[in-house]
Each structure stands twice: as structure tokens, then as C-alpha cells.
Amino acid sequence: MVRTLTGNALWQELGWQPSPAQEQSLGDLQEQLRQWNSKLNLTRLVEDDDFWIAQVFDSLWPVVPLLQSGAAQAPLRLIDVGTGGGFPGLALAIAFPQAQLTLVDSVGRKVEAVQAMAAALGLGERVQLRCERIERTGQQQACRGQFDWALARAVASAPVVAEYLVPLLQPQGRALLYRGQWSADDQRDLNAALIPLKAGIDQCLARELPSGRGSRHALVVKPLAPCPRTYPRAVGLPAKQPLGAATCA
Ligand SMILES: C[S@@+](CC[C@H](N)C(=O)[O-])C[C@H]1O[C@@H](n2cnc3c(N)ncnc32)[C@H](O)[C@@H]1O
Secondary structure (H helix, E strand, O other): OOOOOOOHHHHHOOOOOOOHHHHHHHHHHHHOOOOOOHHOOOOOOOOHHHHHHHHHHHHHHHHHHHHHHHHHHHEEEEEEEEEOOOOOHHHHHHHHOOOOEEEEEEEEEEEEHHHHHHOOOOOOOEEEEEEOOOHHHOOOOOOOOOOEEEEEEEEOOOOHHHHHHHEEEEEEEEEEEEEEOOOOHHHHHHHHHHHOOOEEEEEEEEOOOOOOOOEEEEEEEEOOOOOOOOOOOOOOOOOOOOOOOOOOO
């Protein structure tokens, strides 16, 4: 895949201009990904538009309003659930230079690779990796109710991801669910899952990725009251019995 949208044109399309140091860090991240991908099969999205649009742009577009608002300079606490090869977490760590990030994945070799990438990029002090199931993270005092933003891309269906993310939010925090296509049925299912979590949809963002890379949606979810302690449920249950789904008698 040849990169068709380059440098300034890419950032203009995104609506956010990284500093030269941030642009360099994003290039270094691509190089890290190349190196680690030759050892582990982390992602197929490493070169050209696959990296700059399907990884970097796709990670950053929903947070452009935040980046434009000056929040990029605030000491936010962010958590990326199911970070896999490090997205969107590492791209956000570069875009938000004052933020503390927690990146969670249950696969040890991915966590080790992302930890090594973060260290090589000089992000080691601000990026903490946790190798565990998010159902456990959400019940731990150090993480539950602690984050300004909890986000997940390509991890599970929206109702399942909602159960992973909402318990991690501080009262003014927001969850960000990265989605591809989004329908009225999806919205209904997410709304049903949010009722027991005592949360609601705040915004539904949408945009087309450049170079015909497809439609994207991002659901911003806010807590309406403290999340009941029963959530997230035990490991595996959120995916097996998604909240809000009709159950057979
Ligand atoms: C398809 S990958 C997506 C990775 C990355 N977020 C991205 O967009 O490229 C999904 C990742 O979520 C992780 N994952 C899925 N369910 C999880 C859970 N309950 N707890 C922790 N990690 C989970 C998997 O191990 C996998 O690395």
C-alpha cells in the first residue's frame, strides 16, 4: 500500500498539527512496530497508509476536539483497554504529552512488546502496561473510578466494551468506544447495556477516514451515577452474557 496522504496534508485533514518532536515520535513508533512485528505478529497495519491512516489517524480523530481545546496540556489519566500492538494508546501518549496512560492487554507477549516500544520512545515514565483481563482491572482499587478517559478500539461489541470501560471512570470521566459502522440497532443495544452500568451516551461522533479507508464512529459515554460494584462481572461473563441482551427464559 503506497502512502497517498503525506505530512501536512494528513494533519490538515485530521485538524491537528503535531509538533516536529511529536511527528518524529510517530515515525519512531512506526519503526518500533516494524522491528517488533518481525518477531511477533502484532499487526498487519505497519506501512504507508496502513500506518498513518488506519493506525495513527484512526486513533486520533475522535480526540481532535480535546487536542484543540488545550486539554493536551492537562495531566489527564487515560486507559486503553485491549491495546494489542499499542493502539490507540501509544499514539495518544505522543499526542497528549502531559497524560499518564495505562495500557491493558491479557496477552503477555503483546504487553512485553508494547512496554519495550514505549521505553524506546521515551514514554516509559508516562505509560504503564498491565498484563491482565480487564474484568480484573476494573475491580482493582488502583484503577476503578480513576480515569478521565477509558477507551477501546476493536476489542469486543459495544455492550461488552461498555462493561469494561465504565467502571474505570472517575465521576466526570468519559469512555470512548471506537467503532466502524454504527446503526440504530447498535445504538439501542448500547443504550440497553448502559442502564445497569448507570451511564448514558453523551455523543456519537462520525467521520470518513481519508483515502477511502471507510467510515468510523466513536461513542462518548458518561457516568450518570456511581457504577454498581458488581460490574465488571467475572472474567468472561461480559462477553458471554452481554448486558442488555434479551435472555431466554
Ligand atoms: C483485535 S485486538 C485490537 C488491538 C488494538 N486495540 C487495535 O485497535 O489495534 C484486541 C485486543 O484486545 C485484547 N483483549 C480482548 N479482550 C480482553 C480482555 N477482556 N481483557 C484484556 N484484553 C483483552 C486481546 O488480547 C487483543 O490484543
